[in-house]
Amino acid sequence: MKIIIIGAGPGGYETAIEAAKRGMEVILIEKGNVGGTCLNEGCIPTKVFCRSAEILEEARSAGEFGVCFRSDGMAGADIRADIGKIRQRKSEVVEQLRSGVHTLLDNRLITLVHGRAVIKDAHTVTVDCPESRDYTADCIVVASGSAAAALHVPGGDLPGLATSRELLDIDHVPESLCVIGAGVIGLEFASVFNSFGSRVTVIEYCGQILPRFDSDLAKRLKQSLSKRGIEIITSAAVRSVSPLPADGSVYGADDGDAGPSAYRIVYDCKGKVAQTVAGKVLVAVGRRPATDGLGLENAGVEYGPKGIVVDENMRTSCPSVYAIGDVTGKMMLAHVAVYQGLRALNHICGRKDNINLSVVPSAVFTMPEAAAVGLTEDECKEKGIACRTMKSFFRSNGKAVALGQTDGFVKTVVAEDGHILGCHIFGPHAADLIAEMAAFIGMGATVEDLRSTIHAHPTLSEVFRI
Ligand code: FAD
Numbered sequence: 495m496k497i498i499i500i501g502a503g504p505g506g507y508e509t510a511i512e513a514a515k516r517g518m519e520v521i522l523i524e525k526g527n528v529g530g531t532c533l534n535e536g537c538i539p540t541k542v543f544c545r546s547a548e549i550l551e552e553a554r555s556a557g558e559f560g561v562c563f564r565s566d567g568m569a570g571a572d573i574r575a576d577i578g579k580i581r582q583r584k585s586e587v588v589e590q591l592r593s594g595v596h597t598l599l600d601n602r603l604i605t606l607v608h609g610r611a612v613i614k615d616a617h618t619v620t621v622d623c624p625e626s627r628d629y630t631a632d633c634i635v636v637a638s639g640s641a642a643a644a645l646h647v648p649g650g651d652l653p654g655l656a657t658s659r660e661l662l663d664i665d666h667v668p669e670s671l672c673v674i675g676a677g678v679i680g681l682e683f684a685s686v687f688n689s690f691g692s693r694v695t696v697i698e699y700c701g702q703i704l705p706r707f708d709s710d711l712a713k714r715l716k717q718s719l720s721k722r723g724i725e726i727i728t729s730a731a732v733r734s735v736s737p738l739p740a741d742g743s744v745y746g747a748d749d750g751d752a753g754p755s756a757y758r759i760v761y762d763c764k765g766k767v768a769q770t771v772a773g774k775v776l777v778a779v780g781r782r783p784a785t786d787g788l789g790l791e792n793a794g795v796e797y798g799p800k801g802i803v804v805d806e807n808m809r810t811s812c813p814s815v816y817a818i819g820d821v822t823g824k825m826m827l828a829h830v831a832v833y834q835g836l837r838a839l840n841h842i843c844g845r846k847d848n849i850n851l852s853v854v855p856s857a858v859f860t861m862p863e864a865a866a867v868g869l870t871e872d873e874c875k876e877k878g879i880a881c882r883t884m885k886s887f888f889r890s891n892g893k894a895v896a897l898g899q900t901d902g903f904v905k906t907v908v909a910e911d912g913h914i915l916g917c918h919i920f921g922p923h924a925a926d927l928i929a930e931m932a933a934f935i936g937m938g939a940t941v942e943d944l945r946s947t948i949h950a951h952p953t954l955s956e957v958f959r960i
Contacts, residue, residue: 496631497842498523498619500611500788503530505819505831506637507595512839514603521629522604523611523621528595531639531820532828534588535659540682542584543662544859547689550575551861559898575690577667584662613789616814620789633814633842636795636802637831638788640781640820645674649735654754655775658683664774668692672759672772674732676703678858680778681719685860688724695725695770697732697761699779704858708870708918710905715864715920718901722861730763735775783821806851807841808834816842825854855932857925862902865928868916868935871907880910884941884960888921892952897922904957906931912940923954930955 495518499506502524510522527534553573556563599606609623618630642657644650656664658679667690673680676698688694696703696719702712703726716726737754760769783801796803796811801823808816816838819831833849840847858864874881888894888902902921909915917931934944941960949955 495519495633495842497521497633497635498611498629498631499635499637500613500619501530501637501639501819501821502528502595502599502606503637503639503819503831504532504828505639505835506530506635507599508832509635509637509818509835509839510604511598511601512836514601516839516843518603519631520604521607521619521631522599523607523609523619523629525608525610525623527592528599528606529588529592530637532831533591533595535662537828538588538591539584539662540658540679540686541859542587543580543686544682544861546575546580546583547686548861550689555898575667577665577690581663581665610787612787613793613795613815616793616812633816634793635835635838636788636790636810636815636817636821637819637835638784638821639831640783640826642777643780643782645732645735645777645779647732647734649737649757650732650777652735652737652757654737654757655735655777657777661774661776668772668774670695670756670772671774671776672697672757672770673776673778674759675699675778675780676726676728677778677780678704678856680776681715682859683776683778684724685719685722688719688722689861692774693723693772695772696727697730697759697770698726698728699731701729703728704864707858707864707866708905708916709872710903711864711866711918711920714902715858715860718862718920719860727761727763727768730761730768732759732761733767734760736760738771781820781826783823785821806837808838809841825856827854827856830854850936853932853936855928857928859925862899862921863924864918864920865924866916866918867928867932868914869907870916870918871905874907874915879915881907881915882910883907886957886960888954888957891954891957893954893956894922896952904960906941906944906958906960908941912942914939914941914944919957921954921957927954927957930958 498521499510500523510520513520609621612620614620670693671687673684673696676696684694684696703716704712736758738756756773757775785797790797793812793815802817804817804822808818818834820826855867884906886904889900894900899922905918907916
């Protein structure tokens with residue numbers, strides 16, 4: 495069996511490795527760097543920034559923990575982000591992991607082809623580089639990922655506006671940052687740059703930040719970010735972005751940008767027109783599936799603005815073509831891409847699996863973190879599912895108190911018969927803690943099962959003793 499995979503992001507490269515383990519011959523085609531968005535400009539580099547932000551915050555509050563700096567005797571004196579060093583560390587981390595992926599792909603059954611892939615027909619893909627060449631296989635898996643969505647307002651395409659990619663490469667900490675969009679990516683950058691010292695404003699179209707998350711969790715996260723000095727404006731539609739002259743009279747005059755010194759962002763909020771000015775603007779209004787120029791029509795693959803249409807086995811309308819990851823427009827998360835790839839592979843091999851693609855943990859790496867899995871209370875109401883919720887708080891958790899990180903809670907959504915339907919965590923290490931609840935929900939556990947599970951003491955996981 496021979497398989498062509500387009501895109502070496504987490505969906506594509508993990509599927510390639512697994513396919514080779516199963517004895518399949520794999521052609522993996524990548525136009526950029528292996529690791530895709532996740533490794534090169536997404537999950538990993540942002541977490542490097544998050545870690546520096548976390549260390550900064552801890553250093554600033556070190557005095558409260560009885561930790562003093564020898565130079566001045568007091569913690570918190572003049573601690574600032576050295577963006578050059580942070581970027582350097584980011585490059586080293588990405589390089590290290592990328593080389594790890596290359597090692598894993600170094601398999602006689604995997605051929606890594608560099609170039610842009612275009613589907614020619616149901617079994618053939620043309621690669622343009624260095625010269626045009628056709629590859630044929632029994633199956634094609636499209637794992638081409640996604641790209642940052644554009645801001646469709648006047649000035650929304652100004653060259654100085656940043657997407658997450660450009661902000662990860664910024665060479666200075668802007669005095670002020672306006673983040674358009676309070677989804678996961680927008681909030682992570684807002685939290686990080688607030689710690690780095692920028693004055694941050696977040697403008698969100700919907701009535702709540704993290705629109706798909708539990709409303710209690712979103713409310714608490716908003717309060718917490720606001721307390722840190724981040725201005726968050728919800729129910730606000732950005733109308734235009736315009737550059738301000740570099741006369742040194744506005745915020746960001748010291749930004750060092752070649753472009754304008756600042757931007758004016760005009761928005762409608764609750765029937766009124768308002769504006770804010772910022773030295774840097776991050777457009778984080780979502781991501782769109784990368785379907786352009788793939789030649790999907792040549793194989794009769796159905797797709798639209800929301801991505802490639804797939805069935806529960808990730809098979810497209812063309813029986814020999816599968817699609818996985820962000821390009822399907824489902825949950826745009828690295829681990830979703832990986833497990834969709836496994837599902838596609840299992841279907842290609844005629845294997846049944848019990849991967850539950852509807853139980854997907856997701857995390858927001860703000861400070862504190864937020865994480866969720868399963869249904870929210872609101873979703874249960876919409877679906878007519880009778881449920882109750884149970885809450886526990888980090889302030890009563892011994893480890894959280896010792897850490898000095900007591901802000902937050904766990905909200906568990908439980909069906910009438912006791913089955914756990916969802917869990918929503920706001921608090922320290924939420925992104926790691928959610929794994930336990932993902933396992934419980936995936937295995938169809940009840941609150942009784944959770945209660946009779948012994949958790950080590952003192953750990954944050956005791957917060958699940960509800
Ligand atoms: P991608 O990783 O996008 O990879 C697709 C690959 O296909 C790319 O390398 C691209 O060059 C290649 N390609 C595209 N077209 C062609 C072609 N025609 N020919 C050849 N190659 C092609 N997710 C998480 O789970 N956790 C996080 O913390 C997280 N943080 C994120 C932070 C940011 C700033 C961003 C932008 C994303 C983040 N994500 C996170 C989302 C995550 O990066 C994506 O969900 C994940 O990368 C999707 O994997 P994929 O394999 O579908 O596509």
